[in-house]
Each structure stands twice: as structure tokens, then as C-alpha cells.
Amino acid sequence: MAAESPLTIEQVDVEMDRLIGPDIDSASLYRRWEKQQWAVSDLDFSQDKADWLSLPEGIRQVTQNTMTLFFIGEQAVTDTLAPLLHAAPREDERIFLATQIADEARHTVFFQRFFDEVLGVGGGLHAALDAVTPQATEGFRRIFDHQLRDAMDRVRLNPSDSRAWVEGVVTYHLIIEGYLAITGQRSLLRTLKNVGLMPGFRTGFTAVARDESRHIGFGVLALKRRVAADPAVAGVIADKVDELLEPAVRTVVPTDRKLPIVDPRDVPEPLRVNGLALRDFALSSLAKRLLAAGVSAQVVQRIRRDAEALYESLWTEYESKHGVRHPVRFYQEGLVTAPAL
Numbered sequence: 001m002a003a004e005s006p007l008t009i010e011q012v013d014v015e016m017d018r019l020i021g022p023d024i025d026s027a028s029l030y031r032r033w034e035k036q037q038w039a040v041s042d043l044d045f046s047q048d049k050a051d052w053l054s055l056p057e058g059i060r061q062v063t064q065n066t067m068t069l070f071f072i073g074e075q076a077v078t079d080t081l082a083p084l085l086h087a088a089p090r091e092d093e094r095i096f097l098a099t100q101i102a103d104e105a106r107h108t109v110f111f112q113r114f115f116d117e118v119l120g121v122g123g124g125l126h127a128a129l130d131a132v133t134p135q136a137t138e139g140f141r142r143i144f145d146h147q148l149r150d151a152m153d154r155v156r157l158n159p160s161d162s163r164a165w166v167e168g169v170v171t172y173h174l175i176i177e178g179y180l181a182i183t184g185q186r187s188l189l190r191t192l193k194n195v196g197l198m199p200g201f202r203t204g205f206t207a208v209a210r211d212e213s214r215h216i217g218f219g220v221l222a223l224k225r226r227v228a229a230d231p232a233v234a235g236v237i238a239d240k241v242d243e244l245l246e247p248a249v250r251t252v253v254p255t256d257r258k259l260p261i262v263d264p265r266d267v268p269e270p271l272r273v274n275g276l277a278l279r280d281f282a283l284s285s286l287a288k289r290l291l292a293a294g295v296s297a298q299v300v301q302r303i304r305r306d307a308e309a310l311y312e313s314l315w316t317e318y319e320s321k322h323g324v325r326h327p328v329r330f331y332q333e334g335l336v337t338a339p340a341l
């Protein structure tokens, strides 16, 4: 594999929008999986090791935190997807979910190798996970340790409960993959691309993002089918999103630890991330998927307004906990600019 990925995150985003379109079925998602194979063992991390040490300390901390959450997240989703496959009523859904389990295992191996070779957190998957687990924040723990595991336990214990299955897909495919992962992928890949660093990580992580775009496309397709068969399912989807919204937004706006960056003007411009633009990108992505799944425009708009208010209240909570302004205020007040997301 070449050092520079021929695939860009912009192309992945365009494809992601196409994958929730009306002409996509699970056979076309499966065919994409066959054609879009990649290997962790093909990646070359030699440049990444030198690049990592050249990043400013505060940026390294923020970046390693995000990567750590991805590592734990990939491991959690690898471990919890099997019940959804087992309980899927249709053969084409079980076939697609089997491909997804293989993808999630590959994503876990990708992070394990990157942590071992570049970040120096080695000793195998479990040692690496032990080393990173204490860094998970409250919102993250609520989503991955409680919401995801509870949702999948309900599916596992009662595979014929179609409501549990829908709620599992909302938790897994719409919120974790379609909102949380999208936010982290976009900020990490754009930042590292802007500074031209860590080509091995970017190549692998862009391939991860393309895998995720198929998974999200499948989640939307599965929900759309259930809403078409029974319009009341749109209400089940909206209720589950409402329940998950607060811990999900809390995961991307953690307030329990003070950020290593107080004033974004101290950060070189190519490494800055505008939190307002990131919020708009993530919430627009979520809104598109909810609409494609069959939730009404009015409800989607209401969810979006609720989510925006949550960001605002968590930024304020951060400020009262730590006695400093949240970095996003510098963007709100036009005191600093960042490259477009």
C-alpha cells in the first residue's frame, strides 16, 4: 500500500451520502464490502513514529485521547454485534452483519497495532486496553459500558423482540457509528491531513471510515424497512435517540477533565478544530440519516435543536467546573479561525 492513501475522507463522505439513498439494498452494500478490502498488515507506520513526536504536547494529548476512545469503542462494538446478527430476521441482513463483524475486528487490530508501534502502548490487545481504559470519560462510559451493552443484552435475551432489535440498531449504527465515530473521524483525519503528518494512520483510518460508511448505510436501510412496514417504528427510533442524546453529546463534549488547550490561538492554525463547525457537521450527518430512515422532518428538527442546546449547556458546565472558558467560545466570538472541516 502506498504511503499516501488514494482514498480521501471527502470521497468517503460523498459515498456515505449515496449509501443512504433509495437505490441501496443490502446486496449492494455486501458487494462494496467484497471490493473494499484492506489489510492492517499492509500499513507502514515508520513515518508516523517520527511525526508523532513532532506534534506539540497539548495536541498529542488531545489526539491520543480521541484515538484511545476509538480503540476502546472498536473493541466494544466488535464484542457486542453478534446478538444483532443472531436476531436479524432476514438472511440478507445476517449476511451483511457478518461482514460488519469482520470489519470491526479489523478496526480493533488496526488500533492495537498503531498503539503498539507508534504510541508505545504494547503487550497485546488486553494490555493496551488496560492501559487506556482509565482515560474514558463519563459520557463515553455511559454509552459503551451501559447503553450499548444493555441494548445488545436485550436483543440477545429476546431475539424475537423486534423493538429491541430496532433500538439496538439505533444505538449501534445511528448514534455510535453515525454520530460519535463520525465526529472523531472527521476531526482527526482533517487535522492530520492539514499538517501532512502520520500517513500510515491516515491511510488506515480512512479505510476504517469507509467501512463505517457501509455500516451506517446498512443501519439506515434496516430502520427504513421497519418504518415502511409499520410507521409507528419512527416513534421508537426518535424515542431511543432522545434517550441517548445526552450521554452521546457528553461524549463529544466531555466536562470531567480540563482540556490541555485553554486558548486555541496558542495552537498552530492547521491543527485547530472549530468545535462549532464540528457540531454542525455531526448533527447534519445524524439528521440526514434519521430522515432517510423515515423519521419526520419536524421530529428531526426538534432533535437537532435539543442537541444544539445540549452542546451549549455542556460548554457552560465545563466552564463552571474548571474556571476557564471553553475553547469553543473563541470561535463563537470570532477571535480565532480554523481550516474548514
Ligand SMILES: [Fe+2]
Binding pocket: 074, 077, 103, 104, 107, 212
Ligand atoms: Fe469500526
Ligand SMILES: [Fe+2]
Binding pocket: 104, 177, 211, 212, 215
Ligand atoms: Fe462500524
